[in-house]
Amino acid sequence: LSQVLERFMRRATPQNTAGRNGANGENNQNAQNPDSEVLERAAHGKNGAEFQRLWAGDCTGYPSQSEADLALCGHLAFWTLRDAAQMDRLFRRSGLMREKWDRPQCGTTYGTITIQKAMESCTAVAPAPKDSFEPIIPLNPQRGDLPPFPVDCLPATVAHYARAVAAHSQTSVDMAAVIGLGVLAVCLQGKYLVEGTPGYVEPLSLYTVVIASPGERKSGVMRDMTRFLYDYEREYNHAHEDELRSNRQQRETLNRRIDSIREQLKRKEDRDTELELRDLEQQLEELPELSKARFFADDCSSEALTSLMAKNKGVFSVLSTEGGIFDIMTGRYSNKANLDVWLKGHCGDPIRVDRMGRDSEYIPHPALSAIMTIQPSVLDEIMENDVMSGRGLIARFLYACPPSQIGQRVFCAPPIPYEIEQDYKELIYDLMDIPIGEEPCLMTLSPSATDRVSAYFREHERFLAGEGQTISDWAGKYIGAILRIAGLIHAIEPGQPGRVIQRDTIDRAIQIGRYFLAHSLYAYSMMGTDLTIKKARFVLSKLKKERVETIKRSELLRMCRGKFFRKVEDILPTLELLESHHYIRLEEPPRGMPGRPPDWRVVVNPALWHEGVSETCRGHVSDRVG
Numbered sequence: 107l108s109q110v111l112e113r114f115m116r117r118a119t120p121q122n123t124a125g126r127n128g129a130n131g132e133n134n135q136n137a138q139n140p141d142s143e144v145l146e147r148a149a150h151g152k153n154g155a156e157f158q159r160l161w162a163g164d165c166t167g168y169p170s171q172s173e174a175d176l177a178l179c180g181h182l183a184f185w186t187l188r189d190a191a192q193m194d195r196l197f198r199r200s201g202l203m204r205e206k207w208d209r210p211q212c213g214t215t216y217g218t219i220t221i222q223k224a225m226e227s228c229t230a231v232a233p234a235p236k237d238s239f240e241p242i243i244p245l246n247p248q249r250g251d252l253p254p255f256p257v258d259c260l261p262a263t264v265a266h267y268a269r270a271v272a273a274h275s276q277t278s279v280d281m282a283a284v285i286g287l288g289v290l291a292v293c294l295q296g297k298y299l300v301e302g303t304p305g306y307v308e309p310l311s312l313y314t315v316v317i318a319s320p321g322e323r324k325s326g327v328m329r330d331m332t333r334f335l336y337d338y339e340r341e342y343n344h345a346h347e348d349e350l351r352s353n354r355q356q357r358e359t360l361n362r363r364i365d366s367i368r369e370q371l372k373r374k375e376d377r378d379t380e381l382e383l384r385d386l387e388q389q390l391e392e393l394p395e396l397s398k399a400r401f402f403a404d405d406c407s408s409e410a411l412t413s414l415m416a417k418n419k420g421v422f423s424v425l426s427t428e429g430g431i432f433d434i435m436t437g438r439y440s441n442k443a444n445l446d447v448w449l450k451g452h453c454g455d456p457i458r459v460d461r462m463g464r465d466s467e468y469i470p471h472p473a474l475s476a477i478m479t480i481q482p483s484v485l486d487e488i489m490e491n492d493v494m495s496g497r498g499l500i501a502r503f504l505y506a507c508p509p510s511q512i513g514q515r516v517f518c519a520p521p522i523p524y525e526i527e528q529d530y531k532e533l534i535y536d537l538m539d540i541p542i543g544e545e546p547c548l549m550t551l552s553p554s555a556t557d558r559v560s561a562y563f564r565e566h567e568r569f570l571a572g573e574g575q576t577i578s579d580w581a582g583k584y585i586g587a588i589l590r591i592a593g594l595i596h597a598i599e600p601g602q603p604g605r606v607i608q609r610d611t612i613d614r615a616i617q618i619g620r621y622f623l624a625h626s627l628y629a630y631s632m633m634g635t636d637l638t639i640k641k642a643r644f645v646l647s648k649l650k651k652e653r654v655e656t657i658k659r660s661e662l663l664r665m666c667r668g669k670f671f672r673k674v675e676d677i678l679p680t681l682e683l684l685e686s687h688h689y690i691r692l693e694e695p696p697r698g699m700p701g702r703p704p705d706w707r708v709v710v711n712p713a714l715w716h717e718g719v720s721e722t723c724r725g726h727v728s729d730r731v732g
Contacts (some may be wrong), residue, residue, distance in 0.1 A: 107312070111649055116506050124362075124730070139186060139187060139189070139192070141192065141195065141196055141199075144182075144185045144186055144196065145161075145196070147184045147185055147208065147655070147712060148181055148182075148184075149161075150653065150712070151185070151232075151653060151655045152652060152653045152654055152655055153181070154653060155588070156177075156181075157178075157181045160174060160177055160178040160181065160200070160201075160202065161178065161200050161201060161202075162200075162201045163200065163201020163202050164201070165202075171202065171204075171563075172220075174202060175197075175202055175220050175501065176223060176224055177205075178202055178224070179197060179198060179220050179221055179224035179580050180196065180227060180228060181192060182196055182197065182224070183221075183224045183225050183228035184228055184230070184231055185229075185230070185231075185232050185234055187232065188225045188228055189242040190218075190221050190222075190225065191223075193221050193224070194217060194218075194221060197217065197221075203544070207220075223281070230656075232655060232656065238504045239688050239691065239711040239712075239713065240688045240690065241713070242687060242688050242689055242711060242713055242714070243686075243688055244687070245631070245639055245642055245683075245687060249397070249507060249509070250509075250592035250627060252507060252509070252624055252625055253276075253620065253624050254279070254280060254509075254621075254627055255279060255280040255283040255284060255508075255618075255621050256614075256618055256621060257269060257279055257283050257619040259595070259614035259615070259617045259618050260283060260286060260287065260595070260618075261290075261533075261595060261598050261599055263529050263530055263598075264283075264286045264287075264290065264530065264533070265283070266526050266529070266530075267286065267331075267522075267526050267527065267529070267530035268283040268286045268331070269282075269283075270520075270522045270523060270526050270527070271327060271330045271331060271522060272327075272524050273328070273519065273520050274519050274520060274521060275323050275326050275327050275330065275519070276323070276511055276514075276515035276516065276519050277322065277323050277326075277327055277508070277511055278508035278510075278511055279511050280316075280508035280509070281316050281318065281324065281327045281479075281506070281508045282327050282330070283321075283332055284314050284316055284504075284508075285314070285316065285327060285328060285332070285402075285477055285479075286331055287312065287314060287591070287594065287618070288312055288314040288475065288476075288477035289331060289332060289335065289477070289534065290537070290597075290598065291310055291311055291312035291314075291423075291475040291590070291594060292335060292401075292423040292425075292475045292477070292532060293311075293312040293335075293537035293538050294310045294537060294540070294593075294594055294597050294598075295309060295310045295421055295423075295473040295474075295475050296309070296310075296311075296419070296420060296421035296471065296473035296542050296564045297310070297540050297541075297542055297543070297546055297547065297597075298310050298546055298547050298548075298549055298593055298597055299454075299546045299547070299548050299549065299567055299593075300548075300549045300550075300551075300589045300590065300592065300593035300607070301549065301550045301551070302551065302559065302586075302589050305555075305600065307456040307548070307587045308590050308593070308595050309452075309453070309473055309546070309590070310473075310590050310594055310597070311451065311452055311454070311473050311474055311475045311590070312475050312476075312504060312587075312594075312686040313452060313475065313476045313478075313502050313503045314477050314478070314503070314504045314506070314591060315478045315479075315480060315485075315503045315504065315505050315506065316478070316479040316480070316506050317480055317482055317485055317505060317506065317629060318479065318481070318507075318508055318510070319481060319482060319510070320481060321512065322508075322510060322511075322512070324427060325427045325479070326413040327479075328425070328427050328477070328479050328546075330522070331430075332425055334530065334531045334534040334535070335401070335402060335425070335534060335538070336461070337531070338401075338404070338535055338538045339399060339401050339402065339532060340399075341358060342399050342538075343398045343399055346399070350394065350396050350397070350398065353393070353395065353396040354395075354396075356393055357393060357395060359392065360386055360390045360393070361390065362388055362613045364383065364386050364387060364390065367382060367383045367386065368383065370393075370396035371383065374383065398415070399418070400414055400418065400422075401415070401418065401421075401422065401423065401538075402422070402423045402424070402425050402430070403424055403425075403432050404424070404425060404426050404427075404430075405423070405426065405431050405434060406424075406431075406434070406440055407434055407444075408434070408444035408445070408446070408447045408448070409444065409459075411424070411447050412457060412459055412469075413465060413467060414476065415447070415451065415457070415469055415472055416467040416468075416469055418518065419542045420457075420469040420470070420472045420473060421472075421473045421474075421542055422451075422473075422474055422544075423474070423475045423476065423477070424474070424475075424476040424477075424478075425476075425477050425478075426476070426477075426478045426479075427478075427479050428479075428480070429478060429479075429480035429481070429484035429706055431476075431478070432480075432484060432487065432488055435448060435499070444598060445497055445499050447472070447474065447475075447496070448474065448499055449497065449499060449502075450472055451472045451474025452474060452502045454470070454471055454472060454473065455472070456468070456469065456470050456471075457469040457472050459598055469544065471545070476503075479485070485629060488500055493572055497629060498579055500579075500580075501577075501579035501580040501582070501583055502583065504587060504622045504626070505622065505625050505626045505628075505629035506621075506622065506625050507625050507628055507629060522615065526635075533598065537598065542672075547605060548605065549593050549596060549597075549605045549606070549607055550605060551606070551608055551612070552606050552607065552608050552609065554609040555592075555607050555608055555609045555611070555612045557609075558609050558612045558613065558616075559585070559589070559612055560620065562585075562588075562616055563585055566581070566584060566585060569581070570582070572683075572686060573627075573683075573686070575638050575679075575683075576627070576628045576630065576631070576638050576639050577627060578624060580626050581623070582710045584619065584622075584623060587619060587622065587686065588612075588615045588616055588618075588619040589615070591615040592607050592611050592612050592614075592615035592617060593607065593620050595611050595614055595615060596608075596611045599611070615728040634657075636680070638680070638683060640670075641670045641671075642679045642680050642683050642684055642687075642689075644666065644670055645662070645666055645677070645680055645681070645684065646684070646689060646714065648662075648665050648666050649690075649710055649714065649716060650660075652665065654708075654710050655709075655710055655712075656707055656708065656709050656710065657707070657708050657710075658705040658706070658707060658708070659674065659677075659692075659705055659706040659707070659708055660674070660705050662675050662677070662681075662708050664687045678712065679706065680709040682697045688711055689710070689711050689714055690708050690709060690710055690711060690712070691709040692706055692707075692709075693706065693708075693709055694706055695707065
């Protein structure tokens with residue numbers, strides 16, 4: 107009886123009547139859970155609409171106002187963490203407040219009894235505000251946070267020219283720098299290999315893609331950065347005109363003589379004449395037909411590309427400013443996708459082609475590079491192509507998304523300085539003049555360079571196990587790309603000791619690699635190609651739709667069960683990803699009685715569902731990738 111009297115008949119005391127006369131009002135709020143925050147969270151919680159009706163004094167749906175009073179106190183108990191004084195203070199500010207609240211009843215007051223009932227029936231409370239979340243890191247990197255290209259990591263001649271082209275064209279230096287890196291690959295591919303570890307080598311071929319909207323002057327920058335390649339090709343053919351003419355004349359003479367002898371043999375068979383014919387045919391076979399050199403192409407089919415590579419000792423490049431080559435790759439015009447030359451040309455695997463009615467083509471060491479500038483719409487088509495993504499072609503490209511300079515450009519832009527232009531031209535000509543041997547020259551890493559790559563490899567492995575899952579196909583080739591970039595830098599740097607790549611060169615290549623990693627993350631996220639991101643977005647949409655504040659993990663699984671998730675193990679990686687981006691917090695409940703352990707709780711960051719705050723909160727991808 108004494109317990110019942112203590113529980114239900116206790117007289118009001120200064121503590122449990124605090125706030126009645128304003129003594130515990132706004133000036134004495136709970137500093138860790140202020141009234142304003144409680145009201146804000148309650149109004150935007152899962153049952154926010156009901157709370158707002160009760161707060162406004164609307165008793166609709168309740169048999170009496172007393173039941174409405176108890177319901178509002180139930181909400182307040184949850185959000186105030188069962189703080190009786192704060193519940194009393196807030197209730198007095200609501201539309202349900204009336205004189206009855208302070209009416210004596212059973213040795214206390216009606217309000218105190220209502221608060222006690224609400225607290226007793228409240229079995230869970232909202233997460234304490236002190237457990238605040240860090241700012242949300244968007245699942246999609248934000249373009250404004252992408253790092254600039256580290257131009258100083260390029261060889262000085264290329265860096266100076268890239269800056270001059272950027273100033274002349276009034277474009278971001280990223281565009282010229284990325285194309286300049288691709289030009290180095292065009293010049294040096296097929297001539298060198300980089301050995302990362304014994305038995306593991308990388309060629310120097312690169313596929314670079316610059317993504318920019320119409321009006322960003324992509325074509326002009328591409329023309330300035332690649333024009334000396336075309337000049338070299340034209341001058342090379344001009345220098346070999348006499349050789350081509352002599353070859354053509356010799357073959358014509360042999361063909362006329364062979365035709366004449368065949369006519370003689372038709373009239374009269376003669377063994378000596380037959381021997382002469384065989385000798386002439388042997389001479390013709392040993393005198394291959396020469397044609398004008400082709401080092402580059404814009405749009406060409408995969409079959410034609412293979413033939414062009416075969417004619418140029420297995421080395422070739424594609425320079426495209428519109429992205430139409432992707433249509434040809436996917437078989438839009440032939441109804442058959444042929445990606446073998448692109449896949450093998452990038453990694454250097456042998457290419458052998460046998461066709462009916464044509465000579466076989468065999469390329470033991472193919473080397474193919476590509477420099478492309480495309481619009482975002484083309485990227486959309488590429489990413490959504492199942493053939494290209496399924497066979498890993500899109501994972502071989504290094505993507506760059508330069509910032510727009512529109513709105514900051516000037517009409518009277520500076521010209522490209524003559525000295526800088528000539529230095530760049532001389533470099534291109536010297537690199538193109540390096541002969542393509544039977545076997546590429548091998549570059550190796552110094553011990554310190556090996557240590558640096560090993561350390562960065564371990565760092566990248568941690569990235570792959572976390573955020574890197576979103577671009578696992580691309581990130582799996584990332585270290586190889588860094589070795590290729592290091593080889594390109596080393597091959598033309600003056601003062602480098604022979605064919606041994608030093609640590610400083612690796613450091614520069616890693617900086618460039620970080621740039622491509624951040625930009626490729628952004629390129630992939632633009633199209634939502636990764637299933638991991640799609641799953642995370644799906645869970646977020648459910649949480650936002652239901653305005654969930656806290657939920658058991660099993661209940662969230664039931665809410666999201668479908669094509670993505672069927673059991674707890676399916677949803678765990680997605681929850682861990684969302685937690686790493688601060689969208690949610692996973693809380694393990696304390697162990698209590700023996701038996702089945704209680705379920706984990708998923709606490710949602712209020713920034714997800716507060717009005718005016720969305721998933722597009724700005725992040726810092728450049729600080730955390732790689």
